[in-house]
Amino acid sequence: MELSSSQKTSLVFVGAFLTAGIVLSTLVFPFWNLIREDIYEEVTILTNDNGICYVETKDTIPKTIDDCTLQSGDVVTIKFGEGLAWAKIVEP
Numbered sequence: 482m483e484l485s486s487s488q489k490t491s492l493v494f495v496g497a498f499l500t501a502g503i504v505l506s507t508l509v510f511p512f513w514n515l516i517r518e519d520i521y522e523e524v525t526i527l528t529n530d531n532g533i534c535y536v537e538t539k540d541t542i543p544k545t546i547d548d549c550t551l552q553s554g555d556v557v558t559i560k561f562g563e564g565l566a567w568a569k570i571v572e573p
Contacts, residue, residue: 517562521571526555536568544568 484492524536526549534549536559544559545567551557561568 517565519560520563521558521560523556523558526551526553526557528553538568540564542566546570 520538520540522538524538524544527535527537529549529552532547532549534546534551536544536546538544538559538561540563542564543566544561546559546569547567549570551570558571559568560571
């Protein structure tokens with residue numbers, strides 16, 4: 482089976498496209514940047530605004546907690562990803 486000139490050109494183009502995609506995905510936007518370390522911290526609930534609680538953490542990024550039933554002043558342990566602005570309450 483012999484490939485025509487246009488088929489060879491298409492094959493080279495597809496190969497170059499795949500190579501560029503692999504290089505970009507590993508060097509420019511590495512997938513391991515999507516994997517964040519989980520941080521656990523004991524915090525005090527600052528406010529509860531209709532089921533959304535707000536807390537302050539050591540990384541100085543205010544966190545929101547959805548579906549929160551706690552009141553202002555309650556102390557809980559939360560889990561959040563490094564650099565993210567939302568958290569979840571961890572049950573003891």
